Amino acid sequence: MTTGIGGIAGAPDLAAAPTTPETGPSAAARRSRNARYGRWLILLVAAIYFLGPLVAAIAFTLKGDNGGISFAAYGDIFTTSNGQTGLGGALLYSLLIAAVSIVITLALMLPTQLLVHLRLPAWRPLVETLTLLPLVFPPIVLVVGVSDVYAWAAPPTNAAAGTQESFVFHILKFLREDSHPLLLALLYVILAMPFTFRALDSGIRAIDAQTLVEAARNLGAGWSTVLFRVLMPCLRTALVNAAFLCFALVMGEFTISSVLLYTKPFPVWLAQLPTTSGQVQAAVSVFSLLLVEVILLVLGALNVRGPAGRKE
Structure with a gap:
């Protein structure tokens, strides 16, 4: 007959010992x-x-x-070729449009962004909302609006032969010329605004633009010197990213150029390849x-x- 103490001491250990997670250099x-x-x-x-x-x-x-x-x-x-131009001509045509679009986009967005960040910070939400509008409205809506403007400015179809075209229509007609399609470049600037805004905005917010401008102005630098020799070198990454996004958009855009009956841009040329x-x-x-x-x-x-x- 065993005692309680002996029974407890001799009983098998039914409770398993708690396991600990494996640690040490081998686990790491x-x-x-x-x-x-x-x-x-x-x-x-x-x-x-x-x-x-x-x-x-x-x-x-x-x-x-x-x-x-x-x-x-x-x-x-x-x-x-598609009857008008070959591969080299189509690529060169799109590259020229992309270059013009990039120049116009940066010339508009960079001063605007700097003005908003340095002088009008309360206006930043409004500017950001305006730049988002091209994402809200599809490109076909933009094309329809442009076509309506041309229809409004064009002389009536039943006008006499000697009727003079309006000055506004002359300007619009010049913009839409197939040899220099500035209309496409301006439309691509609108489409690229949401992307270029964020690229430039992140670049400006990453540097202390206010301190750089004040230091340069205190040293006697003019605004052109501040822009081209102080801020733009610091914003090189943001400028290249904005140009990168604008270029990619122009080289892949098909809807606007095809609806406006342009046949030389590379995406349209590729779709019409005979x-x-x-x-x-x-x-x-x-x-x-x-x-x-x-x-x-x-x-x-x-x-x-x-x-x-x-x-x-």
Whole structure:
């Protein structure tokens, strides 16, 4: 017969000891390795998703008639035209529109942003709301409004032969000329406002613009010197990002230029390409995509800063 104390002492330990989470260098190394594998897995899936169609398109364009590799489709894109211009002319046309749009956008938005941040901070919510309007109204609404303005300014159809056109219509007609489509550039400036506003706004808020301006003015610098030699070098990243976004918008916009009956912009030219060869159409798409990517990389290279100078 055992006593209570002996029974308690001799009884098996039914309660398991509490486990503690594994700690130490091995656990930290395992978590770091798992996180690294997870990042590589995400990058691999993203690469397959984005680069897979491009690789398939390139493989399709390089497929020859006898099963080998042929670059004939890429040679045909330089001789194929839509009846008015070729690939080089369409790309140059869109690049010129993009350059004009970028210049106008930065010339309008940068002084406005600086004025709002330095002198009129209470107006910033209103300016931000106005720049969001192009995202609220679709581009087709903008085109309809422009067409109505032209219809209002145009002389009536039943007017006499000697009727003089109004001065406003002369200006609008000049803007819409196919040789210098300033109308497209102005419309693209409106579409790019939401993106350029935020790019410049974040850049200005990242620097102490008020202190820089006051210091430069106290040293006797004029406003042109303050803008071009003090603020713009500090805002180089924001300016390049704004130009990058505006350029990407112009090179991919199709609705406005097609509704206004422009045939030379590259997106419209690509849609109207008169060829029945799928390889040529795919080659044009691949070539244009790679060319635009190279141009965007050049724009991005402008934002690369050199190594900081070493202190003596």
